[in-house]
Amino acid sequence: xxxxxxxxxxxxxxxxxLVLVAFSAIIPLMTVVNYSVQDVLGxxxxxxxxxxxxxxxxxxxxxxxxxxxxxxFSLTILAIQVPLGIxxxxxxxxxxxxxxxxxxxxTLPLLIPWNxxxxxxxxxxxxxxxxxxxxxxxxxxNYNITRNAGDAWATIILMDVWHWTPLVAMLCYSGLxxxxxxxxxxxxxxxxxxxxxxxxxxLPKLTNVLVIAVLLRFMHSFMIYAEPFxxxxxxxxxxxxFLSQSLATMAIGQQDLGPSAAFSIIYFLVILLVSWVFYTxxxxxxxxxxxxxxx
Amino acid sequence: xxxxxxxxxAHSYSKTPASxxxxxxxxxxxxxxxxxxxxxxxxSGCGKSTLLNIISGLLEPSEGDxxxxxxxxxxxxxxxxxIAQVFQFPVIYDTMTVYDNLAFPLRNMNTPEYRxxxxxxxVADILELTPLxxxxxxxxxxxxxxxxxxxxxxxxxxVSAILFDEPLTVIDPQLKWKLRRxxxxxxxxxxxxxxxxxxxxxxASTFADKIAVMYDGQVVQFGTPRELFEKPAHTxxxxxxxxxxxxxxxxxxxxxxxxxxxxxxxxxSAITRHVASASSSNIKLGIRPEFIVVSxxxxxxxLPIQIVTLQDLGTYxxxxxxxxxxxFKARLPEGHAPLGSNAFAEFPIQHISLYIDEYLVxxxxx
Numbered sequence: 001x002x003x004x005x006x007x008x009x010x011x012x013x014x015x016x017x018l019v020l021v022a023f024s025a026i027i028p029l030m031t032v033v034n035y036s037v038q039d040v041l042g043x044x045x046x047x048x049x050x051x052x053x054x055x056x057x058x059x060x061x062x063x064x065x066x067x068x069x070x071x072x073f074s075l076t077i078l079a080i081q082v083p084l085g086i087x088x089x090x091x092x093x094x095x096x097x098x099x100x101x102x103x104x105x106x107t108l109p110l111l112i113p114w115n116x117x118x119x120x121x122x123x124x125x126x127x128x129x130x131x132x133x134x135x136x137x138x139x140x141x142n143y144n145i146t147r148n149a150g151d152a153w154a155t156i157i158l159m160d161v162w163h164w165t166p167l168v169a170m171l172c173y174s175g176l177x178x179x180x181x182x183x184x185x186x187x188x189x190x191x192x193x194x195x196x197x198x199x200x201x202x203l204p205k206l207t208n209v210l211v212i213a214v215l216l217r218f219m220h221s222f223m224i225y226a227e228p229f230x231x232x233x234x235x236x237x238x239x240x241x242f243l244s245q246s247l248a249t250m251a252i253g254q255q256d257l258g259p260s261a262a263f264s265i266i267y268f269l270v271i272l273l274v275s276w277v278f279y280t281x282x283x284x285x286x287x288x289x290x291x292x293x294x295x
Numbered sequence: 296x297x298x299x300x301x302x303x304x305a306h307s308y309s310k311t312p313a314s315x316x317x318x319x320x321x322x323x324x325x326x327x328x329x330x331x332x333x334x335x336x337x338x339s340g341c342g343k344s345t346l347l348n349i350i351s352g353l354l355e356p357s358e359g360d361x362x363x364x365x366x367x368x369x370x371x372x373x374x375x376x377x378i379a380q381v382f383q384f385p386v387i388y389d390t391m392t393v394y395d396n397l398a399f400p401l402r403n404m405n406t407p408e409y410r411x412x413x414x415x416x417x418v419a420d421i422l423e424l425t426p427l428x429x430x431x432x433x434x435x436x437x438x439x440x441x442x443x444x445x446x447x448x449x450x451x452x453x454v455s456a457i458l459f460d461e462p463l464t465v466i467d468p469q470l471k472w473k474l475r476r477x478x479x480x481x482x483x484x485x486x487x488x489x490x491x492x493x494x495x496x497x498x499a500s501t502f503a504d505k506i507a508v509m510y511d512g513q514v515v516q517f518g519t520p521r522e523l524f525e526k527p528a529h530t531x532x533x534x535x536x537x538x539x540x541x542x543x544x545x546x547x548x549x550x551x552x553x554x555x556x557x558x559x560x561x562x563x564s565a566i567t568r569h570v571a572s573a574s575s576s577n578i579k580l581g582i583r584p585e586f587i588v589v590s591x592x593x594x595x596x597x598l599p600i601q602i603v604t605l606q607d608l609g610t611y612x613x614x615x616x617x618x619x620x621x622x623f624k625a626r627l628p629e630g631h632a633p634l635g636s637n638a639f640a641e642f643p644i645q646h647i648s649l650y651i652d653e654y655l656v657x658x659x660x661x
Binding site for chain 1: 348351353372373374378379380382383384386388389390391399400403404444447448
């Protein structure tokens with residue numbers, strides 16, 4: 001059966017792809033690796049430092065705090081956006097012009113650039129001219145995102161929910177549309193309650209889109225930078241300083257190339273690891289349900 | 296257990312139906328007796344699924360009444376009609392085991408667990424699902440899934456009827472007969488009214504005692520498979536039932552004989568009388584391909600024909616020929632003498648039936 005033609009010139013066809021990947025991923029990543037294990041003092045003065053930068057990053061208490069905030073932030077927005085997105089998808093109109101209209105309305109926040117979102121909310125929450133800030137103050141609520149860490153947190157979460165829940169809702173909407181009508185009819189005949197229809201028909205059929213939604217939202221939120229930076233600048237104090245902002249301060253503000261390179265690599269590995277663990281766990285769970293390999 | 300009566304039933308998907316064409320189901324009366332095994336047979340788009348959904352309550356008819364044992368149920372939703380329906384594609388609850396799937400309708404009715412368990416095991420036993428009870432329903436084959444969705448209908452007490460909407464579409468051919476036999480078995484055991492929608496005449500006639508043939512939103516004939524074959528009440532039934540379907544000739548009356556083109560046809564005198572007195576010009580004579588006698592020697596009533604093709608189909612041969620410019624099909628028994636270039640066909644008069652305006656006219660002979 002082995003009648004494959006051997007021709008080493010085939011490598012020429014692979015070469016363009018290799019060059020592309022090298023420039024887009026491997027070389028930039030290797031420069032970061034390069035910096036992370038050296039102390040570069042000048043063009044001709046560099047010293048090998050081994051794992052020194054990595055150790056100092058892992059022992060940095062400010063970064064540990066930022067990491068904890070980051071985890072808390074990602075978990076919070078997932079806990080809100082996933083159920084809310086499912087809920088919105090369930091009540092969206094199913095057909096006709098209303099469906100298109102709602103779909104367009106709901107996707108509008110997704111089209112707004114990160115910096116603009118931050119600016120919009122910055123103005124929105126201002127006590128003097130912002131509708132929300134002014135309104136809350138008029139109601140007698142002491143709301144100030146520059147002084148009160150709780151207010152800053154709540155506002156950032158609200159902003160992210162407003163900006164990104166539509167993505168989850170859209171994914172769920174498409175998942176719901178793909179459920180054949182017969183399932184709903186059979187459920188009616190079986191006298192299933194609305195809850196049972198959701199629990200045993202809609203939710204199982206949404207599993208795949210929800211995996212995508214959770215992965216996307218986790219990766220996105222774990223890297224969040226522009227919106228909180230514009231809105232609160234990481235404050236008050238460092239109460240809303242997330243990992244990306246810490247990294248930017250370190251790399252650009254302080255020009256600490258070695259530590260920030262080590263930081264970048266750890267950051268990247270954490271995202272990769274969490275996504276991989278989540279994905280394989282879900283896939284494994286589905287495999288368990290499917291011990292005989294049938295589709 | 297119920298007798299299902301359709302009274303003056305009609306359905307249109309448009310809100311303001313103006314003409315015939317707006318109706319998916321044209322006005323009809325029909326009775327499905329308790330305990331019968333019925334098939335609803337017709338081509339795609341003839342309204343059979345619409346009719347089924349009206350019976351199960353998934354659709355509310357725009358006109359007329361649906362009666363269960365004389366009780367009007369038009370407004371009752373499917374969950375209150377106590378009906379079971381099996382769909383074209385198996386509907387199962389993926390995340391549940393087979394057991395939980397079967398128990399699902401009972402749990403929704405808050406059946407006590409001990410009664411539920413007996414019932415589920417009984418139904419699983421009949422459907423040969425017992426070894427699969429603890430398996431996830433998702434991993435089953437298509438025919439097993441279809442049995443599970445049928446089982447969900449059977450577990451309930453006193454199911455009025457089980458409706459099947461082309462349930463064997465996705466089943467492997469070699470398993471179809473097995474499942475069909477199972478259906479028969481269940482019907483005999485539970486004495487439940489069953490209505491089986493299909494476009495396959497073989498499926499319909501092996502399953503049902505009586506078949507309702509639907510065409511263009513109407514039931515054009517309701518009868519046993521044999522009646523449909525021997526006495527099609529409508530030209531569509533003649534054409535749809537049988538393989539190949541009935542041959543039809545448009546005929547007219549001329550000087551005391553029945554003319555097919557310019558060819559006088561020998562027919563029963565009763566038919567000649569009816570053709571002569573018919574007010575419509577839509578007059579057709581039908582004959583089944585099985586009854587046409589073909590030979591290569593002329594005889595008194597035989598007409599000369601032009602042979603087009605002769606296909607050997609194993610147990611019989613299928614002859615296509617033209618007569619007066621029209622194509623006919625005839626079924627010749629195995630081992631029929633070979634035909635030369637001159638062939639003659641005879642239409643035995645006792646097998647010719649008359650259709651005026653597409654409907655059969657009983658001409659009185661037997």
